[in-house]
Each structure stands twice: as structure tokens, then as C-alpha cells.
Amino acid sequence: MIKIVVAGFKGKMGATATKMVLDHEKFELVGVLDPFEEKLNLNELAEYPTVDVPIFKTKEEVLSVQPDVWIDFTIPKVAYENTNFAIENKISPVVGTTGLTEAQLAELTDRSKTLNVGGLIAPNFAVGAVLMMQFAQKAAEYFPDVEIIELHHDNKLDAPSGTAIKTAEMMSEVRVKKIQGHPEEKELITGARGADFEGMRIHSVRLPGMIAHQQVQFGGVGEGLTIRHDSYDRSSFMTGVALGCEKVVHLDKLVYGLENLL
Structure with missing residues (x-):
């Protein structure tokens, strides 16, 4: 025991x-x-x-x-x-x-x-979330254009979530470094484009009724790839x-x- x-x-x-x-x-x-x-x-x-x-x-x-x-x-x-x-x-x-x-x-x-x-x-103990991070890391080798949207309950103390940060860190190990978006892009409201992690954007949503959710959105020429994990219960x-x-x-x-x- x-x-x-x-x-x-x-x-x-x-x-x-x-x-x-x-x-x-x-x-x-x-x-x-x-x-x-x-x-x-x-x-x-x-x-x-x-x-x-x-x-x-x-x-x-x-x-x-x-x-x-x-x-x-x-x-x-x-x-x-x-x-x-x-x-x-x-x-x-x-x-x-x-x-x-x-x-x-x-x-x-x-x-x-x-x-x-x-x-x-561990930033996340859900096995599915760990697999989501590993899949995202693999995809980042081929899709350097990527943004993370993480959604949690409104009482969460930290933003971005530890899972989002860990995902970005893992992708940065294999991803070609690049700044995303238009080079002359201007934020009409500060923070509209989310946090910047080595050119990748992280968006944090905090709403009641949610537990822990994360979507990693990749974009390529003529195609897109979405990897998502949802925890509906603790x-x-x-x-x-x-x-x-x-x-x-x-x-x-x-x-x-x-x-x-x-």
C-alpha cells in the first residue's frame, strides 16, 4: 500500500x-x-x-x-x-x-x-490532454502556423493555463520559428491577439460552466487541422x-x- x-x-x-x-x-x-x-x-x-x-x-x-x-x-x-x-x-x-x-x-x-x-x-493529469499535447507537437513540425485556445472555469487563478504553456513549449521544440499574422497587423484593442509565445498566439477563455478544454488550431495552404481535448468532469x-x-x-x-x- x-x-x-x-x-x-x-x-x-x-x-x-x-x-x-x-x-x-x-x-x-x-x-x-x-x-x-x-x-x-x-x-x-x-x-x-x-x-x-x-x-x-x-x-x-x-x-x-x-x-x-x-x-x-x-x-x-x-x-x-x-x-x-x-x-x-x-x-x-x-x-x-x-x-x-x-x-x-x-x-x-x-x-x-x-x-x-x-x-x-504536471499541468494536466488527463491522459487525453497529454496525448493532445503530443499530437500537437508532431503536427507543429509540418504546420508552423498555429494558435492555442484554452477554455476553463471562471475561478481559475492563472492565465494562460499550464497546459497551454506546456503545449506551446513542446511545439516550439520542433516548430520552425516564425511570427504569425500580417507584418503590419495592428491591435485596435490591446490583447485582442492573445499572448505571444515565440510567434504563436494563446487565447484564454474563462467562463462559468466549463472545466478544462483546449483547442490547438493549425493552418496551412488550402487546409487546416484542429486538435482538441475536453474534460467534462474533474x-x-x-x-x-x-x-x-x-x-x-x-x-x-x-x-x-x-x-x-x-
Whole structure:
């Protein structure tokens, strides 16, 4: 059994991850973390009347249950601190919180290598989304004219999404560098053309009712190609989270992107 703690268990993704761990035959939920929760045990909450799992207020308290894996769905600042703490204490992090900087990712990766601690930070845990990114990277070799439209719920904190940034990074590895659009193009309203990533445009949509959706739109002479992925429910991410929990305990460093484990 892999002993797991979930940080951010009261959020929508954290709650879904908590239920996944409870239902998984190979996992044991040994604790959850939320500094603002007044209750001391999950069985004091209406959602978990029969679950005897402690609720911790501080990172240090988590060490008492000696978890193997630390699942994190919090916010960027907290996720960075939590991940660093987990690595320092030889707990393998599985992080779905997006918004970490390149410098933070590099620092965490270097520290994990030094301590030989496996871990995973992924902008998207849906297997279909990972395949979408890989297909887009392949297409970018032949279609350098491309734009990304990503659509999420209106409570998402970061824009563009981590998935969109990761997709653009992967495409930039194989794509011929070029600036898209007319050379004399003028934006009548600033930002109308979206964010600029090495000549590729990224557009972020934030609307209630959405979960996580991304469309990669390619254009060529006389043809077009659209690659799209939709997550209609947060359960779509749990296959990847579970896979990450199973794999990270056998790694000796932190990796970025679920594709590294497929």
C-alpha cells in the first residue's frame, strides 16, 4: 500500500483526489492538510462520515504519519513551499497546482536529484490532454502556423493555463520559428491577439460552466487541422493522478509532465 497525504483537500480538485485515494485498492489515505479547517478528522465532515483520517493544520504534523506520496492541489505559492518540504523530507510529491515559475521548477528538480526523491509536477493529469499535447507537437513540425485556445472555469487563478504553456513549449521544440499574422497587423484593442509565445498566439477563455478544454488550431495552404481535448468532469484527471502516485515512488528525481510516465 502506498501511503498518501492530500494537501488542498477541500478544493474541487483536492476533494476529487481525496475520494480517488480512498477508493483505490493500492492506496492508503493517511492524512489531509488544510491550515484553515477547524475539524480534526475527516469523519467530522458530512462528506466522509465513516472515514477515520486526521486533518493536519501544518506541514510538520504530516510527518507523524510517514506518507510515501504528497498530492498537492493548492495555490502556486503554497504548492512551491509544500513541494520543497516534501522533497526535503523524502516524500514524493505529485503536484497538479499550476503557476510555478521556471526558476521554481528548476530549483525543485535540482533538489530532488540531490536527495534522490522522485516526484511529478504536471499541468494536466488527463491522459487525453497529454496525448493532445503530443499530437500537437508532431503536427507543429509540418504546420508552423498555429494558435492555442484554452477554455476553463471562471475561478481559475492563472492565465494562460499550464497546459497551454506546456503545449506551446513542446511545439516550439520542433516548430520552425516564425511570427504569425500580417507584418503590419495592428491591435485596435490591446490583447485582442492573445499572448505571444515565440510567434504563436494563446487565447484564454474563462467562463462559468466549463472545466478544462483546449483547442490547438493549425493552418496551412488550402487546409487546416484542429486538435482538441475536453474534460467534462474533474474525474478525468484522476487516472493520471493515480498513475503518478504509483510511479513516483520508483523515481529518483522530479519530472515535469505526465508524458514522462506514459
